Amino acid sequence: MTTTSPSAGRRPGDAAADPARVVVDIRDVHKNYGLVEVLKGVDLQVHVGEVTVVLGPSGSGKSTLLRCINHLEKVKRGTVTIDGELIGYRRVGDRLHELREREVLRQRTHIGFVFQNFNLFPHLTVEENLVEAPVSALGVPRTRAQERAGRLLERVGLRDKATAYPGQLSGGQQQRIAIARALALEPKVLLFDEPTSALDPELVGEVLDVIKDLARAGTTMIVVTHEIGFAREVADTVVFMDDGRIVEQGTPADVLDSPRHERTRTFLSKVL
């Protein structure tokens, strides 16, 4: 496996951080749905401040991989470690003991997840959407959570929408709120599952701009997307998945411009 360190100069924010620190460590992950093996041994490391873009044809297991990272799906074999903490299990000798739901929920507060179809809570206002998890999962005092929500809304450019309901917002605005909601927990890594696929073409840009901003600020992210231009501009590492495996991995220039594998080439020729 080739691993790349974040390109120097683009991220002044993480000069202090240890560039070699691995935040997401995925080892030999296998996943079945019934008899179908969907992930067939995936290894992936993401360093602090790094943006990893995952590409691949439909059904190659990209969503499944993300869902295994925050334990929305149980893996059959292998381990996922976030910042040194094993997700979903406790290791005792050579055994893995399943964690209780409460402990898994606590671990998930370190992992932000942004869904393709936003999944905002429609009966809560924008501010309530942002405040809910910090208050109920982390026990942050409500007023502090509200201040933080205000700053996050500022950051995604929706300061004036705090009292709106999600149904009153455009798709692009809803997705920006969903990103702010994930950030409200101050996660160690942010996972995006096709964040712009449910949007009209003219709304894609505003969401990608927010993600680019986060990248510049040194947020560790894994982004599943079909936006090749975005991958080229923002990714430190591009990963190409096919049929439950990582086929190819490297810098955007390596993977997008001179792919070594036939399957990568065929895929790129279709989407470019």
Next chain:
Amino acid sequence: MTTTTDGEASLAPPDSGAERSGPLKIVPVRHPGRWVAVAIALVLVAQLVHALVTNPGLEWATFRQYFFDPSVLHGVWLTIELTFYAAVAGFAGGMVLAFMRLSPNPLLRVTAYAYVWVVRSVPLLVQVLFWFNISYLYSRLSIGVPFGPEFFSFSTTHLVSSVSAAVIALSVNEAAFASEIVRAGVLSVSHGQLEAAAALGIPRRRQLMRIVLPQAMRTIAPNAANQLISLFKNTSIVSVMAIMELFYTVQVIYGRTSRIVPMLLVATVWYVLLTTLLTIFQYYVERRFAKGTTRVLPPTPVERVRLAIRDLRAAAADEGTPR
């Protein structure tokens, strides 16, 4: 398009709209069919009222005499009490049963399923009689090891008065139906909502109470209101236990005076009045839970009347000013 079917437009010069200084007036679509329907309905209602008022068999004098009779009012109050307690206990129980049905624990699931199956299969009247007679079946209830020593025992004749037996019977039945209503509501909330809540690490209980239930209420409210209204009327079934609720009170009075029809009318009008109150309550509850699901809430009837008056005023003012 060069031809126009609009009469007004073809009479006026084609560019008259552009010459006017003010904004163009919007003419709402006319519904002549509705006016015909309204007229027919009014005639039918008038006939019905005529038949009700003029038929001497209805004995409106007797109706007036008994409508606010203290014993009738007492019956109305007991009916309301029975409904209230059975609704609260029934919906609380129904909520528990619904979450048992939806739980990953198979024992809880099967227990709740069996409860709903048994209770829904037995007619309410039979259940009521069963609870009323339970004191004969088990005259002493005891707490202890089955077939083993007793720690504590007490007599059921004191435990189960006929009114509490009625409340128990209605609650037990209500819980079974309420559980299905709550379950349907929970199932109507999209799976993505629970997934998002889980991904945010929101505790399990909080996921249900804060994320799922409020959204489920949109489906639950109309069905629950339906169930509440049917419970309210089903309280008349406990008249078989000689409980002085509305219907039994009325029966006692016509048993004494043999004025059957006017007394039945007394009960009917009370039932209709109280059901109407419940229906209005339902309207506002549904509005409350529609928050966030529609971009703009529709106006309430009161607001509608105000808007209509304002429009009429505006129209009147409009007529006054020359074009």
